[in-house]
Amino acid sequence: MAQVKQDLGRDAVILHTRHFKKGGILGFFGKDMVEVMAAIDSAASGTEKKKQFIPAAAVVQAEDTKIASLQQEMSSMRKIMEDMLCQLPKGREQSSASPLMELLIKNDIEPAIAEKIIKGLPAKASFDSKGPEITRKLLSDRIDCFFQRIDGINISTARCKTVALIGPTGVGKTTTIAKLAANFALKEGYKVALITADTYRIAAAEQLKTYGDIIGVPLEIVYSPEELKAALHRHTDKHLVLIDTAGRSPSNQCQLTELQELLAVDPYIETHLVLSSTTKYRDALEIVDKFSVCSPQKFLFTKVDEASNLGTILNLLYHFPTTLSYMTTGQSVPDDIELASSTKLANLILRDYYE
Ligand SMILES: Nc1nc2c(ncn2[C@@H]2O[C@H](COP(=O)(O)OP(=O)(O)OP(=O)(O)O)[C@@H](O)[C@H]2O)c(=O)[nH]1
Ligand SMILES: [Mg+2]
Structure with a gap:
């Protein structure tokens, strides 16, 4: 084409090409030739046809140049693709x-x-x-990294520690109080007293009294904030006073205000919001939100053994960087309770995987 254009000008177009051999014997040993029929296609000159004979080598050379540049492009594309593949993690690691x-x-x-x-x-x-x-x-x-802090109940010998457990109904507050009382009184030898403010449910006080009797710690039943104040005053000689409260519905504002007023009698009461690990995350959010009027200092997760997943705990910990106290892992008093730990959570997440 370059040669044709040189000859006929910019408007030249190739109409036809034919390969043939020139010279030689019986078609052998002849020189490869290409016949090129070209024309000038322009309004001014009309269509002027011209036949040109070019040695095939020249045409092949032009083709070779094209192929070479294509090859170069392909090899640079291959290099780009290889580079991209190298950047991807390989084999197992990729899916690790x-x-x-x-x-x-x-x-x-x-x-x-x-x-x-x-x-x-x-x-x-x-x-x-x-x-x-x-x-x-x-x-x-x-x-x-998700735990703001892990801190159980720290008892000081100088002052009576007072801890109240609050939360929705049936999450395990009373059972957890019994576990804590048994551990601190029997295993660690501290002087412990129990107070219950749950006078709503028939047999609620009886439930804790039974535990108190077995453990050998006194139980007081209080019906009002004033009675709670008086009871706390009576037990200032104890190392630890554990207060059980009635389960409250997060959607009952009246009950929550009542609970808030009860706990307001003593600014030293350390409040733990008890949440069941089996609660759906969306519901747990509501519980945390509604119980925030009682300003709980710590979260305590129960029924970790029953939870089919740990989403509720981890999502809450991520969104509410609150101190975590204990996790309970079963119904057995006093054994099924332990200080919260990331190792425990990691083990629970991986439990099915390594079974
Ligand atoms: N699987 C399992 N069950 C638990 C755990 N803790 C408590 N429970 C059970 O949960 C049920 C309710 O426990 P309670 O201690 O009475 O709960 P509560 O929060 O005091 O309930 P209310 O006083 O009615 O609000 C009981 O059957 C307990 O044995 C736990 O860690 N794991
Ligand atoms: Mg209870």
Whole structure:
């Protein structure tokens, strides 16, 4: 084409090409030639046809140049693609985070939170190849970042510690009080007293009295904030006074105000909001919101053993950076209670995976 244009000008167009051999014997050993029929296509000159004979080598050379430039382009494209592939994690490592992500999502942990947990794991924290122990440690270290603080009940010998458990109905407040009382009184040898303000439910006081009798600690029943104040005054010689309260519905503002007034009798009462791990996260949000009028200092999670997933705990901890006190893991008094820990949560998340 370059040669044709040189000859006929810019408007030249090739109409036809034909390969043939020139010279030689019986078609052998001849020189390869190309016949090119070209024309000038312009309004001014009309269509002027011209035949030109070019050695095939020249045409091949032009084709070769085109092929060479195509090859160059292809090789640079290949290089770009290879570079892109190199940037992707390879083989197992590529999918290493996926089982963990799946597990976190399965636990109803919000996807954005699950991603944050995974993001913080070392790049090569391959789920399977590291083995259960290292994976547990990595995961619990990540969950640690969610804990504002873990702090159980700290008893000082100088002053009586007063702790009240509040929360919705049936979450395990009374059972947890019994577990705490048994541990502090029997295992640690502290002087403990129990007070119950749950006079709404028939047999509620009886339930705690039974525990008190078994453990060997006194129980007082109070019907009003004044009675609570007086009862607290009577037990200033104790190391620990545990106050049980009636289960309250988060949607009953009157009950919550009443509870708030009860706890307001003593600014030293440390209030733990008791939440069941089996509560749906959406409901737990409502509970935390409504019980906030009582200004709980700590969260206490019960029924961790029954929870099919840990989404409620982790989502809450992420959105409400509150001190966590205890977790309860069953109905047995006094054994099924322990100080909250990220290791415990990591183990629970991984329980199905390593079974
Ligand atoms: N599986 C399991 N059950 C628990 C746990 N803690 C308490 N329970 C059970 O939950 C039920 C209710 O416990 P309670 O201690 O009476 O709950 P509560 O919050 O005091 O209830 P109200 O006083 O009615 O508001 C009982 O059957 C307990 O045995 C736990 O950690 N795991
Ligand atoms: Mg109770």
